Amino acid sequence: MRMGQGVEWALHCCLNLAWVGDAVPGARLAGFYDLPPAYLNKQLQALVRAGVCESVPGPRGGFRLARPADEVSLLDVVVAVEGPEDAFRCTSILGAAPGGDPSLDYSGHCAISLSMRSAELAWRRELAGRSLAEVAADVVRTAPDAPQHVRAALAP
Amino acid sequence: MRMGQGVEWALHCCLNLAWVGDAVPGARLAGFYDLPPAYLNKQLQALVRAGVCESVPGPRGGFRLARPADEVSLLDVVVAVEGPEDAFRCTSILGAAPGGDPSLDYSGHCAISLSMRSAELAWRRELAGRSLAEVAADVVRTAPDAPQHVRAALAP
DNA sequence: GGGGGGCTACTCGGATAGCCCCTGTCCGAGTTGTATCGG
């Protein structure tokens, strides 16, 4: 099981956008971390589609958070980039077994599927319970001048 | 983020092996769920390599659990098939940012990496806390004759 | 000098190739059970 690279990029970018508070072009964010600009742009587009970020076209444009940082959870960002479907996919394998009905959907009855879903729910709950603002506060606790540095490097 | 199909197959097969208690050929397990025999064999080999199952070569051979069902957790099976590495990979992106050291490993300091690891830990803890025996008990609670059916279909 | 129009530069947005891992398959090494042959 491997998570896409874009998730890490999106999380760091959202954190920076929370500190800047203004629209930042994708190219500048890419230059900040030395990332492929066009590909990072793709991830930011996904964030816009999910309603996490807003985009401003034209000069002086860029991306900014669509909501306050304490209303954006890590799960929101992960789902925006990776998609909403679960990692474990129950293919109703029991329908092919002797005594099973191939036309039935066992994802809600199969004990294995339920256990796996329960575990993923714990993962989602953990991510949903941590907001960008909380993560930002953690960063400030160890590096108090991080917001200032980011703003100086990303603000026009 | 997508989990491999083999995980579902491996979990169901391990549950059945727990009920049969004897060595079952991979081809018979594949026929039980109408799965590609050679590919399922690949997953079972992974379980053997991880020490979850044992293999017996030759006629009357097959696969059986290497430990009692209450000592095999769902996490053991998932890790055996999917590999031990985490889904979220911190690439120390902060090392490329201004003021960062590219030679440093930030996976233990970066607040985002720590949050993601914490969430995955919750997922792993959930899976590690549920054993095959518990899942089997859940199945018996709703379908009391499932073990007998499986034994009849898989035992020689 | 003030206002309007055109132009340029810059931004996002979607459409387009390349590569790696999951999926699916095949054949060989090893072992057990059996049938046969000899004593």
Added chain:
DNA sequence: CCGATACAACTCGGACAGGGGCTATCCGAGTAGCCCCCC
């Protein structure tokens, strides 16, 4: 009739192609600012 031996069938194990999704890139649509020209 009993035992040893050769054979055959069945099993796992690792090596070999094919496809889908992540990675990476490019170019077009649209807009804000600016410069120039005209009144």
